[in-house]
Amino acid sequence: MALKFLRRWPWSQLPEPPDPQSFRPASILLASEGGRIPAEAVEFAIQLSRESKAPVLVFMIARIWGSAFGLPHPSLMPTRREWQVQRELVAEAVDHLKRRGVDASGKVVSSRNAARRILAESKRRGPDDAIVMAAPPPRHWMIANFFWEQEPYRVRRLAESPVYLVVEGQPAALNRSASAATDGMDGLAFARPISEK
Numbered sequence: 589m590a591l592k593f594l595r596r597w598p599w600s601q602l603p604e605p606p607d608p609q610s611f612r613p614a615s616i617l618l619a620s621e622g623g624r625i626p627a628e629a630v631e632f633a634i635q636l637s638r639e640s641k642a643p644v645l646v647f648m649i650a651r652i653w654g655s656a657f658g659l660p661h662p663s664l665m666p667t668r669r670e671w672q673v674q675r676e677l678v679a680e681a682v683d684h685l686k687r688r689g690v691d692a693s694g695k696v697v698s699s700r701n702a703a704r705r706i707l708a709e710s711k712r713r714g715p716d717d718a719i720v721m722a723a724p725p726p727r728h729w730m731i732a733n734f735f736w737e738q739e740p741y742r743v744r745r746l747a748e749s750p751v752y753l754v755v756e757g758q759p760a761a762l763n764r765s766a767s768a769a770t771d772g773m774d775g776l777a778f779a780r781p782i783s784e785k
Contacts, residue, residue: 605718605750608632612640613750614716617709618681619647621702621721621739622674625681629722629754634688636718636752643691646681647709650674652700666698703742710749719743723753 605611618625618633625646633644650666666674678694685692699705710717723740744751 605752608636608752611636611718611750613637613642613718614640615642615713615718616644617647617706617713617717617719617749618644618685619706619709619719619721619743620649620677621706622649622651623722624677626722626754626756627684629720630681630684632752632754633720634685634690636720637690641691642718643693644685645709645713646678646685646692646694647706648674648678648694648696649702649705650696650698651702652698664700671696702739703746706739706743707746710747715749717749719747719749719751721751721753723755 613636616633616637618629625648636642637644650671652666653664674696675694678696682692682694695709697705697709706719706721710719721740721743723738740751740753744753
């Protein structure tokens with residue numbers, strides 16, 4: 589049996605996701621590594637689900653601090669207050685989706701590796717799933733792994749399902765022109781509202 593090596597190096601060029609105007613996902617994973625999901629990302633998920641009536645799962649990570657090689661300690665786990673904040677952020681996004689007529693639900697899980705946990709949830713949901721995440725502007729691949737906020741790019745690089753990144757302050761959509769301005773980031777997918785031409 590042939591071995592399947594998915595994966596892409598941090599500097600490799602990534603295949604672009606399907607055109608959101610024509611793509612019909614079976615379900616949508618609107619994910620966050622722990623921050624508030626901006627309205628632009630929620631709106632993108634709404635538009636992506638419009639034709640296929642795909643349900644949206646708002647998936648939030650409550651961060652476990654420390655590394656996988658360290659000893660587990662209760663002080664590294666999310667506090668009760670942190671869990672509550674994450675639940676409120678999920679409820680806010682779910683309410684927004686439901687007000688727009690989208691079948692939406694929410695889930696909060698803890699992890700010290702947000703990208704891996706998001707990818708596991710996407711794999712569990714199946715290959716016809718699409719992932720939507722908000723992302724800050726990309727950093728060079730040589731330093732990106734040092735920043736928790738760069739988790740959406742790790743998801744984009746490792747996911748088998750299409751990933752759409754709604755990038756802060758980046759109007760270009762789903763082409764290389766946006767990423768060409770950033771050294772070492774060719775092939776990343778950027779999103780803008782589907783209604784824009």
